[in-house]
Amino acid sequence: MVILTVLALVALILVFWVQPLVVVPLLEWLTPNIQYRVRTEQPLVALSFDDGPHPLFTPQVLETLRRHEARATFFLVGDRALRHPELVARIKAEGHQIANHYFVNGPTLGHSDPHFLSNLEKTEDAIGPLGNPRLFRPPGGVARSRQLKLVRERGYTTFLGCAYPHDPMRPPVWYIRWLIEKNLRPGTIVILHDGISDPWRSIAALPHILENGHRRGLRFVSIGELMKASSAQVDRSGCGHQQFL
Numbered sequence: 001m002v003i004l005t006v007l008a009l010v011a012l013i014l015v016f017w018v019q020p021l022v023v024v025p026l027l028e029w030l031t032p033n034i035q036y037r038v039r040t041e042q043p044l045v046a047l048s049f050d051d052g053p054h055p056l057f058t059p060q061v062l063e064t065l066r067r068h069e070a071r072a073t074f075f076l077v078g079d080r081a082l083r084h085p086e087l088v089a090r091i092k093a094e095g096h097q098i099a100n101h102y103f104v105n106g107p108t109l110g111h112s113d114p115h116f117l118s119n120l121e122k123t124e125d126a127i128g129p130l131g132n133p134r135l136f137r138p139p140g141g142v143a144r145s146r147q148l149k150l151v152r153e154r155g156y157t158t159f160l161g162c163a164y165p166h167d168p169m170r171p172p173v174w175y176i177r178w179l180i181e182k183n184l185r186p187g188t189i190v191i192l193h194d195g196i197s198d199p200w201r202s203i204a205a206l207p208h209i210l211e212n213g214h215r216r217g218l219r220f221v222s223i224g225e226l227m228k229a230s231s232a233q234v235d236r237s238g239c240g241h242q243q244f245l
Contacts, residue, residue, distance in 0.1 A: 038187045046187075048074070071221050072220070074096055075135070081127045103123045163189065167199060181212045
């Protein structure tokens with residue numbers, strides 16, 4: 001029994017740090033209200049950045065994206081968006097998508113339904129019109145099933161990702177590059193952070209990740225653009241449903 005427990009623990013650690021794409025279908029089955037990637041045959045990968053806007057780091061990310069002609073989705077924290085409206089406007093002006101990352105950067109699990117909805121709405125007010133599709137990512141990637149249901153009723157799709165190097169834990173640059181680059185496939189969603197206290201490793205890795213993807217014929221887009229491309233692909237195929245994983 002002890003050996004089985006140890007083996008299970010080792011397996012969980014490996015999945016956490018290696019993130020093999022073969023586990024994604026299991027995650028989708030266990031958490032059907034969360035999207036981890038988008039099924040598509042087009043050479044598109046979605047970039048996303050969490051916890052901004054940050055007055056120092058978000059502009060650095062935007063400049064790197066501009067140089068590499070890449071687009072991304074920025075999951076913005078409402079109270080930070082209120083403090084830096086000029087960055088919210090710049091993100092939109094440069095062709096990126098904004099999305100709801102709750103009003104405060106902290107756990108939502110203990111929040112009542114009214115409190116949870118209030119924080120969603122305050123973030124909407126802070127970041128402005130979201131357009132379509134409306135995307136939500138819970139702080140820390142964790143929310144109660146009831147909260148995910150409330151989000152869906154407000155017209156949101158909840159997205160995490162399938163290439164996340166845990167950059168808030170400050171792994172080395174080589175690991176960030178390795179984890180993301182090995183998982184770059186059509187429909188992959190990358191998670192990085194521009195709003196944490198020290199994201200220099202992610203910022204340093206980003207140009208290399210973009211160059212690696214471009215060499216492989218991949219184009220980096222927002223999650224919304226990835227969803228729309230998938231929907232258009234389904235329409236052309238004559239199928240009656242979208243291929244979101």
